[in-house]
Amino acid sequence: MAKVKYYYDAENLAYRILKPKAGRNVGYIVLFLVAAGLFGFLCFVVLLNTPFFETPKDRLQAREIENMKIRYEILNRKMDQVDEVLGNIEDRDNNLYRTYFNASAIPEEQRKAGFGGVNRYKDLEGYDNSELVVNTTKRLDVISKELVIQSKSLDEIAKLAKDKEKLLSAIPAIQPVKNEDLRQMASGFGYRSDPFTKIRKFHAGMDFSARTGTPIYATGDGVVVTADNKASGYGNHIVIRHGFGYETLYGHMSKYKVKAGQKVKRGDVIGYVGSTGRSEAPHLHYEVHKNGEVVNPLNFYYGNISAKEFILISKLANQENQSLD
Structure with missing residues (x-):
């Protein structure tokens, strides 16, 4: 009431x-x-806004978020595998490939460097799962950069390998006259008695005694720069420029089979033994030049003779006898 x-x-x-x-x-x-x-x-x-009251849309979004987290976890596991494989490749690159070709190793800090300066991930921040998304994206970017660096490194190694192949082909690595065609190893590199003056003087090459007309072979790939008889003392002679600082000279030929400007391969016949110029008997005078200086040809005969033959030739070449030119 x-x-x-x-x-x-x-x-x-x-x-x-x-x-x-x-x-x-x-x-x-x-x-x-x-x-x-x-x-x-x-x-x-x-x-x-409480878990006690969910709409169908909320439940769908929750499932999608959980699914996204699972996918990111799988992605990170796959990146673990990629990172491990990439690490093995980088290790072989630094300690095998680059060592073999005398190239400097790529520093670890350069391979693993991040991205400084402006925040590249600002648009991904401010959400419930931003940390997961940002960290995964950063990691993917670093792996992508490592792959780019490794790809460039392998391109460099491929170029070095091609240059190495050219170098191996250019080195004068065989005898210019075959052993079966030799009469004897007449004279080696070093001080010898001059056949005309009988004075001891420096002999800048090796003399291969053989019959007139015996084939003479190019000892490495290169380009003929001289094929004439204009140089004093050498008679008919050939000079081949092999590249990488190497040149070879073949003197006292009876005749030559190539001309200046012609490309030759190791083993090509370039001329024939003779006794033209300042020569005492039929033979080939052979010189090797490296960066403009004469070097002992004996150090390069590894392409077509056995160890036993090399020892024999070495003994004969090192005898201080009389040269043939």
Whole structure:
């Protein structure tokens, strides 16, 4: 039962019942309804943000997020495998390939260097799983950079290998006259007695004694730069430029089979033994030059003779006898 309220009527000196206005009750009802609505809305928002109340869309998004995490985990495992394989390749590159070709190793800090300067991953920050996404992206970028560096290194190794192949072909590595065609190893590199003056002087090559007309072979790949008889003392002679600082000279030929500017391969017949120029008997005078200086040809006969033959030729060549030119 509602309480009855009274007020004092001073004119009539009596208490009278206070009657409420009709509109006030309506206002109270409206205020209650508004308050109840706000409270209900607040409770609804709170429930939406708790795990106790999920919509189908929320459940779908949650599954997609978990699926994304699993995929990132798989991706990181695959990158572990790529990183291991790449590490093995880098190790062989530094300690095998680059060592063999006398190339400097690529420093580890250069291979593993990150990306400085501007934050490349700012757009990926600020989300619930930003750390996972950013770290994975960074790692993928570093591996990509390592692959680029390794690819360039292998390109360099391939070029060095081609140059090495050219070098091996250019080195004068065989005898210019075959052993079966030799009469004897007449004279070696070093001080010898001059056949004409009988004075001891430096002999800049090796003399191969053979019959006139015996074939003479190019000892390495190269280009003929001289094929004439204009040089004093050598008679008919040939000079081949092999590249990499190597040149060879073949003197006292009866005739030559090549001309200046012609490319030759190791083993090609370039002329024939003779006794032209300042010569005492039919033979080939053979010289090897490296970077403009004469070197002992004996150090290069590893391409077509056995160890036993090399020892025999070495003994004969080192005898301080008389040269044939």
